[in-house]
Amino acid sequence: MQVQSYINGKWIEGSGKTTQLKHAVNGSIVAEVSSIENSFDQILKYGREVGGTKLRQFTIHQRANMLKELGKYLTERKKEFYKLSAWSGATKGDSWLDIDGGFGTLFTISSKARKELSNKSFHLDGGVEELSKLGTFKGRHLMLPLQGVALHINAFNFPNWGMLEKFSPSFIAGMPTIVKPATQTCYVAYGIVKEIIASGILPEGSLQLISGSAGNIFDYLTSQDVVTFTGSQSTGLKLRQHENVQRNSIRFNMEADSLNSSILGSDANPDSVEFTLFINEIIKEMISKAGQRCTAIRRAIVPSKFVNEVIKELKNRISKIIIGDPSEEGVMMGPLVSHEQVSEVGIRAKEIQKSCELVYTQNENVKFRGVGISAGSFFSPTLLYCKEPMTSEEVHNIEAFGPVTTVMSYKNIDELCLLVKKGNGSLVASCFTNDDSFARKVVMEIGSYHGRLMIVNRYCSNESTGHGSPMPQLVHGGPGRAGGGEELGGTRSILHYMQRVAIQGSPTTLMNISDEYVKGAQTEESIHPFKKYFEELKIGDSLLTERRTITEEDISNFADLSGDHFYAHMEDELSKQSIFERRVAHGYLVLSAAAGLFVWPDPGPVLANYGLESLRFIKPVFPNDSIQVKLTCKNKQVKEGDQNGVVHWDVVVKNQLEEDVALYTLLTLVKRKDF
């Protein structure tokens, strides 16, 4: 296979340095990639000018819908991708993580964006801020897409997942993306991007692919660009310290080395369910991708009282791991991606052994299963034991990016937390315990050193997504050694590609800019707004109702009808003991009477009361108080293709003294005219 690049709207073969890529299982050459020699300045400009301009014409939901469509399109073609993935030595399970896991990210981020962000070209962040006494000058925050390019530099281990987990949010945010896959497995990214482009689903310019070297692209980055990097700390640091990145304060999200730990709780004795779950997880993480995961368990930290049992059990389990050609029946673990990695992991494992002992490795007597695999890049699972973890450095500092795990023990919870924190910031830690108070202490103490913590016990293990699996709903990244980055986390991931800008001005100006009613803005009364179709409704359309007096009889009737005979509402002495010191109307009577005042009874565009938000009863309504309601169209939300939209109404209920008695946002389902 000749791996190409997709730039400036064309597929091209590079003419620069050529690299041959080998099949990890049998060493045969499967692909060749040549670096491109085009102007990288031009590629960035193409992204910004063609892709960025087009992308920003769509709304967040429209872009999210394209991703969903793309996810379906790719899923139908996934068989092809599994074949490519197998070249890297991946087992079927490994490929599932990369291929299906990547598509899952497309679907989840798309769905979250459509649920949690509005269908606009920008996102409103937080509420309106009061900046003045009379309310004529206010502020609020908008999130706007950056006008540059997102440059994603990916690692070799998850060529698809790593690409899509970063592409999904930058695309939905409205930024064009340039993907630079790791050369070792660039054929997977190439195969998938080829299908993506062929699908025609994405606007031209929104995705470019640079296979091979990215040359001097960093020289041309601007302050509106974003770089994400996944890989080794040394490369990441070099890039982050690039003069241009620093001088222009270019956002740089880095995910680098991580000495992730897994903890066995002091309650989890060898007979407990949690003990078995812990052993299973260590083995699973060792096997999965042959330990080539940034989230793999490098340090297994166990109570000193159980350390012998843990080691015994792990040795036993490791001895049964079948290594070889993943296409062979029964093979549990494939090779590393390349011979370079085998040598690299070997060197690192040796370094760790400066302060650890080798407990077990199959290396000496392993039988690889499969035919013609003597040239494959295999590495045997390796278990180390660190006797003095409080005074050893290597085990907390050196990452062997393969199936290598070190066991160490702790005497008490303080020592446990100190050990974990010696990792100097990790992507993830897991804790196997059925004692939530132990788990809570651990979380509070080690939490700030991590991006994710997983607590496993007998109640959740069946459905646990696993120590090693970042979830699109949850943040992925970690402080310190792990790079200080943050990815995923649902819609948080999208906001990383947007600029938060505070807007100050009059309420009317803020309403006109943000497409949302702001208290104090000019409103317009004309026909009853419930008579208007979704498209006809304007933000700021409002209705001031008649007045209604709430009588003693209303309150009594309401108590009987609802069954709510709370003493403060009752016509007897007890109500004087309430905080209101006299009889008051039920809050829900006020709410119901307010609806009675503003509802348009006849069939019309408003189909139903959908719910409400942020209801606060500000002041009590006493018998014979009279109430009046002002209803204002606050914002409108509609999903692409839906025949009804959701309209949010700002509702203010006042008493006869013009005091607010209840404030809330009402949600109604409103018909679209065109449907």
Next chain:
Amino acid sequence: MQVQSYINGKWIEGSGKTTQLKHAVNGSIVAEVSSIENSFDQILKYGREVGGTKLRQFTIHQRANMLKELGKYLTERKKEFYKLSAWSGATKGDSWLDIDGGFGTLFTISSKARKELSNKSFHLDGGVEELSKLGTFKGRHLMLPLQGVALHINAFNFPNWGMLEKFSPSFIAGMPTIVKPATQTCYVAYGIVKEIIASGILPEGSLQLISGSAGNIFDYLTSQDVVTFTGSQSTGLKLRQHENVQRNSIRFNMEADSLNSSILGSDANPDSVEFTLFINEIIKEMISKAGQRCTAIRRAIVPSKFVNEVIKELKNRISKIIIGDPSEEGVMMGPLVSHEQVSEVGIRAKEIQKSCELVYTQNENVKFRGVGISAGSFFSPTLLYCKEPMTSEEVHNIEAFGPVTTVMSYKNIDELCLLVKKGNGSLVASCFTNDDSFARKVVMEIGSYHGRLMIVNRYCSNESTGHGSPMPQLVHGGPGRAGGGEELGGTRSILHYMQRVAIQGSPTTLMNISDEYVKGAQTEESIHPFKKYFEELKIGDSLLTERRTITEEDISNFADLSGDHFYAHMEDELSKQSIFERRVAHGYLVLSAAAGLFVWPDPGPVLANYGLESLRFIKPVFPNDSIQVKLTCKNKQVKEGDQNGVVHWDVVVKNQLEEDVALYTLLTLVKRKDF
């Protein structure tokens, strides 16, 4: 005055390099500062171990309350601080910005934290994330205070405001702070920190002050520390590129140079209110702090049709600015902070003139008002005009940090936006226009290059807080040249000092860790939870009610009582036309009947229904459906000293088929036992 440092719990005088600080108005020596020669490693450790450990024992609200108390304490003593501030050449107005503005930040951030964050040692970020089909494994995000030190490196221009706007959020987050003021005006920070320490309000170790040089402190920073920097880009870049900062991915928030622009709308002809407001703002920002504000207007961008009028009016107004000793009657503008600044600003202004012409400066014929001020560091307001702004570089790149503004013109909105964006990222831009559609276009196009945009028109100008004033409620910072940082923005500022960590586990584990009920967690039914006092209620306490059938008669009665005769609720043919295709109960009838099922009628600890959140009607309730409610204590909030707390209840209303018909969170006011 001998300026001291407060480190390791003691006030000490430095023994290193000594600097003499001059009165900006008359050149007399007012203070002397000597750098300390203590171990900076020790100072950091003291902060982390003494301050950090103590601070993390308090809740967010407790820390916020200390700040409020501190704000009151300092306000009572502010006269002293005005005296110190005057040494720097500040007018009374300038000092007000710094002194009262700084205290205002203490109050606002404290109040926002108590309103918007929970009274816990951590903050819950976002909701529960569903990660499994059966719901036995879920996730959610916690924000935990970092376990390091916040090192704040401040600029000379706002020695108090700059210190407190950064100290407030780091303190509330639970991080100990080290303040390193700019040496030029360190006597102000010293005077104020002296009072802060003397107040005894803050836990020991939570605030240290390094006057003079901060030596090699960067060598000892760790990945849990945070650095904030305000000052020149060159110094900021040097610090951000420190090997230790990079290697440990230390959070570094930078606020550096900014070529802020102010725009006159194309609608704002010389007779308009907005034209006058624009001229006023330019002059105000020139005078304020003698232009030594990172937010000052450096570029005034005006329609080409009005450029002559703008220049004429500005010349006229500048000629009337009275410069001199701010203690003299009528003086409008003081000196720069030092002679070094005078020379620096002069050099920069000359550089800008490579592509601009000098329109006006008083320098030649200015009369300084005041006695004995010939040694003062005065600089005359200077107006420049750039004829070819689209092709000139200096005016968009060089910041003269004094009363220097350049006028330039635009032909159309596209050119306007290009000009603004040539600043390559700014803290703020303002736009004077009475045309909201013009404002909206400008916001959407230049927004991603800014941290703040102010739109001013006749309706908000009286209460406008001004182009140059960052507000504690709104973010402050900007991308690119402005440093890429973000400060303030209400409670967002606090989260910058916390680590977001995703927690995964069973619903019960998540509940036990987060102090909030999670659907699916083990709940406990005992006595009616409305009979329990605030302290007695446990998260997860729950009640499953009796069933109630909603009859046709109930619906009719409710329609009459509420006045809500919406056709879908009525007993006639019309209801068949509704989306429910038959008669349904009012949503508020369901809500009211649910309350009737769970309310405990007699006097008890529950005082009132306070409101509700996130109500959604999931399925319609038809006549003769029967409903049942499950009520579970979700979370508890109480303000320090209040006699009642707010309890949030998770409410699920189901029908006879066990389908959810309504979901919401109910808020009640519950008595505390001790009060």
